[in-house]
Amino acid sequence: MAVWYSLLLVLGMSLFVYLGAGLLGLQAIFGIVVPYAAILVFLIGFSMRILGWARSPVPFRIPTTAGQQKSLGWIKPSKVDSPYTTWGVVGRMAMEVLLFRSLFRNTKAELTEGKLAYGSSKWLWLFGILFHYTFLTIVIRHLRFFTEPVPFFVQALDRVDGMLQIGSPVIYQTDVILVAALLFLLIRRLVNPQMRYLSLPADYFPLFLILGIALTGIMMRYFAVFKVDLLSVKVLAMGLATFNPTIPEGIGVMFYIHLFLFSALLAYFPFSKLMHLGGVFLSPTRNLPNDSRMARHVNPWNAPVKVHTYEHYEDDFREKMIEADLPVEKQA
Amino acid sequence: MSQAPKPEELLRVSHIPPKKDWMDPRVDLVPGTWGYPGKASSLETLGLPNPREWNPTDEDWKLPPNWKEIIHEGLKERLEKYRSLKIFLDICVRCGACADKCHFFIGSGDPKNMPVLRAELLRSIYRQDFTMAGKILGTFAGGRELTEDVIKEWFYYFHQCTECRRCSLYCPYGIDTAEVTIIVRELLNLIGVNIDWILGAAANCYRTGNHLGLEPHTFKGNIEYLVDDIEEYVGVRLNPTFNRKGAEVLFIAPSGDVFADPGIFTYMGYLMLFEHIGLDYTISTYASEGGNFGLFTSQETMKRLNSKMYAEAKRLGVKWILGGECGHMWRVLHQYMDTMNGPADFLEVPKSPITGTVFDNAKSTKMVHIVEFMADLIHHGKLKLNPSRNDYLRTTWHDSCNVSRGMGMFEEPRYVLKSVCNNFFEMPENTIREQTFCCGGGTGLNAGEFEYLRMMGGMPRAFAVKHVQEKHGVNRLVNVCALDRAILPPLMDYWAPEVSVSGLTELVANALVMEGEHDRLTDLRGEDIPGMEGDE
Numbered sequence: 001m002a003v004w005y006s007l008l009l010v011l012g013m014s015l016f017v018y019l020g021a022g023l024l025g026l027q028a029i030f031g032i033v034v035p036y037a038a039i040l041v042f043l044i045g046f047s048m049r050i051l052g053w054a055r056s057p058v059p060f061r062i063p064t065t066a067g068q069q070k071s072l073g074w075i076k077p078s079k080v081d082s083p084y085t086t087w088g089v090v091g092r093m094a095m096e097v098l099l100f101r102s103l104f105r106n107t108k109a110e111l112t113e114g115k116l117a118y119g120s121s122k123w124l125w126l127f128g129i130l131f132h133y134t135f136l137t138i139v140i141r142h143l144r145f146f147t148e149p150v151p152f153f154v155q156a157l158d159r160v161d162g163m164l165q166i167g168s169p170v171i172y173q174t175d176v177i178l179v180a181a182l183l184f185l186l187i188r189r190l191v192n193p194q195m196r197y198l199s200l201p202a203d204y205f206p207l208f209l210i211l212g213i214a215l216t217g218i219m220m221r222y223f224a225v226f227k228v229d230l231l232s233v234k235v236l237a238m239g240l241a242t243f244n245p246t247i248p249e250g251i252g253v254m255f256y257i258h259l260f261l262f263s264a265l266l267a268y269f270p271f272s273k274l275m276h277l278g279g280v281f282l283s284p285t286r287n288l289p290n291d292s293r294m295a296r297h298v299n300p301w302n303a304p305v306k307v308h309t310y311e312h313y314e315d316d317f318r319e320k321m322i323e324a325d326l327p328v329e330k331q332a
Numbered sequence: 333m334s335q336a337p338k339p340e341e342l343l344r345v346s347h348i349p350p351k352k353d354w355m356d357p358r359v360d361l362v363p364g365t366w367g368y369p370g371k372a373s374s375l376e377t378l379g380l381p382n383p384r385e386w387n388p389t390d391e392d393w394k395l396p397p398n399w400k401e402i403i404h405e406g407l408k409e410r411l412e413k414y415r416s417l418k419i420f421l422d423i424c425v426r427c428g429a430c431a432d433k434c435h436f437f438i439g440s441g442d443p444k445n446m447p448v449l450r451a452e453l454l455r456s457i458y459r460q461d462f463t464m465a466g467k468i469l470g471t472f473a474g475g476r477e478l479t480e481d482v483i484k485e486w487f488y489y490f491h492q493c494t495e496c497r498r499c500s501l502y503c504p505y506g507i508d509t510a511e512v513t514i515i516v517r518e519l520l521n522l523i524g525v526n527i528d529w530i531l532g533a534a535a536n537c538y539r540t541g542n543h544l545g546l547e548p549h550t551f552k553g554n555i556e557y558l559v560d561d562i563e564e565y566v567g568v569r570l571n572p573t574f575n576r577k578g579a580e581v582l583f584i585a586p587s588g589d590v591f592a593d594p595g596i597f598t599y600m601g602y603l604m605l606f607e608h609i610g611l612d613y614t615i616s617t618y619a620s621e622g623g624n625f626g627l628f629t630s631q632e633t634m635k636r637l638n639s640k641m642y643a644e645a646k647r648l649g650v651k652w653i654l655g656g657e658c659g660h661m662w663r664v665l666h667q668y669m670d671t672m673n674g675p676a677d678f679l680e681v682p683k684s685p686i687t688g689t690v691f692d693n694a695k696s697t698k699m700v701h702i703v704e705f706m707a708d709l710i711h712h713g714k715l716k717l718n719p720s721r722n723d724y725l726r727t728t729w730h731d732s733c734n735v736s737r738g739m740g741m742f743e744e745p746r747y748v749l750k751s752v753c754n755n756f757f758e759m760p761e762n763t764i765r766e767q768t769f770c771c772g773g774g775t776g777l778n779a780g781e782f783e784y785l786r787m788m789g790g791m792p793r794a795f796a797v798k799h800v801q802e803k804h805g806v807n808r809l810v811n812v813c814a815l816d817r818a819i820l821p822p823l824m825d826y827w828a829p830e831v832s833v834s835g836l837t838e839l840v841a842n843a844l845v846m847e848g849e850h851d852r853l854t855d856l857r858g859e860d861i862p863g864m865e866g867d868e
Binding site: 005049052053054055056057058059060061062064065066067068069070071072074075076078081082096100102103105106107108109111114115116118124128192193194195196197198199200201202203271272273275276279280282283284285286290292293294295296297298299301302303305306307308309310313314316317320321323324326327 | 345349354379412413414415423424425426432433443446449465472474500501502503505507539540548549552553617635636644667670671672674675691692693695696699708711736737739740741742743760762767791792795796
């Protein structure tokens, strides 16, 4: 059910735009109001979430140690997997954020014929990282619509992405890989019984949404029927970027669907699991050094507690202690 | 083995999820997989809420009338206190990388033992009550209503997690189910839902200083029995001191080591080691517990129980504290103690009086792990060792969860073990070091009534042992944790018979050549050492 709801939601949104921007001619709503509103929701929502997290303190230093601690001088510590310096933590975080280090560890446990085996299982890591990097590349590539002149790195990225020189217009490798990765992530959720069991609409919805964004983009670029006037798109994009919005004539409805789905993604982002983008940087099991015996970590709400003091203890057991020749503070 | 079926039956575990949607909170209390409730007297000792007689199999758990409000406010307070909780509830993408990393899921096949779903049991309530999407969209946004059935489900599944943190190692965002379990158990304790094995131990610890409830004279007496055993097997009479002011070092071990086989052999090892090097140390009957079942109750209880260590060190005027072999004790000491009970500015930076080594890694906490201490002694050649006395043992090393993923102590114990024993074999790499598997009974799940659960949860660890048993003839599983020493022997009997279990210091002491010793014909267990008859 979760999967159908999510798919229908994305299709319904597309139909909504088709009706609104295509048939009713409300381009100004879908080309100006919606994107601005979405960006506003994204920026405010994202900041609020980060601030909300930051408001809660980190009472304890709880890194998950994945390597040798720093102890005796002659034992080689693991500087990144069990970091004890700021640079070590920076290294660990960089490995997490840029290379998905923890996911790379993934194994698959299999119980067959009374044996438990752990196979290496890098597919999730591979398609996960492909998805993230191709999506990033595509977002950066889109800067060519929002800048004039187009910065050199955007142009360079564009050329590299079309390096294989297949087709006309040239096929971007990232388009193909992004869709393949999204399909892998989707199919994995559907085919693996455990994944299917635990998946929520909130897991399928972003996949369909991004798939919708990618497919509308691809259709506009590669299929004549859906082609849109790129110059007009650039005029619209520059208008948005310079806070001087205009709606040029003749942009096909496919563009508005593309733009709306992306706006929906932006607006949905702060309220969803997609916030892992910000949260990963704040995860206390990863961004703290393993140095809690070397340097005192202060807990801002460290409240006093009621304890059973030694004096009390001795009062409870004094007779028995004296009888057992244990030293006491006060004689009976 | 009354509750657990035969191993062959247990092996037929299915990992295919049931038809029933996971959002349905109703649970079947399978015998052997849940704990008896905390006794009213224990709760009263600790001053915890809602002491009463109740039973998990009853329909009515006698919760306070405003239990829902208590849980809601309790969760709200903890969201404000712990960034970890907020982040972990907010950013999980349910990628499932953690699913088959949990020993309880591997062993039981129950989908709610997948770490991701275990956390969802709380996350769904959080969504419904604390997030905008959940408030508006309810179930569609993954929200669930908080009902008594949810409390029962929490009781069941958050006592099927040993806070071993294996899932957090593989999570791309480091989401730590231990953190979630710790907080849910805290919430449950607010309405008096808890288990006796934990609460009884915590109450004992509060009253007598140790989990076992050994009063000062009994605690001392138990150690004196061990002194007698050492005299018999080694031929040396030791005179440990208790509550002695002015000693250089205060030694604190888990109390399991003074009480039960095979932990007692480890304690004998501690005593022999200290005698061998002439350490100026004392043992406290007040701070007579290193472990901390408060960690499994609430942050506050953990702090209350742990406070005695620094208090006693201050009263006795020692320079620093040496801690025995234990797992969760070291999670507390390494990651929590200085923060909650410190600063220990009345102590000195630990310095080994034998080697002069300054333990800079403990310069703030002022507490050193005995394995770090021993590794340093051996490295400096300060121990007279005869490792051949351990030749009858073919050992493997079990990395205990807490000192692995909550401390990072991997090389020290291996160095010590290899120095005192000639036969050492590693288990497969996906089951050791940071990837180590739990014994299946940490966090207070070693009560008799949890036996079936432990045989399931301990399966991955046991299979790795069995692997080296078949491949290398391993017959001794060595570890550095008191709970392991209690939990692993029956687990081995069940899955890998003929493998015995011991602490590391026991093997060190087996190999120690003590001044004035007689012919060492037996080990510390009083069992003949094969090949030593008539030797030396």
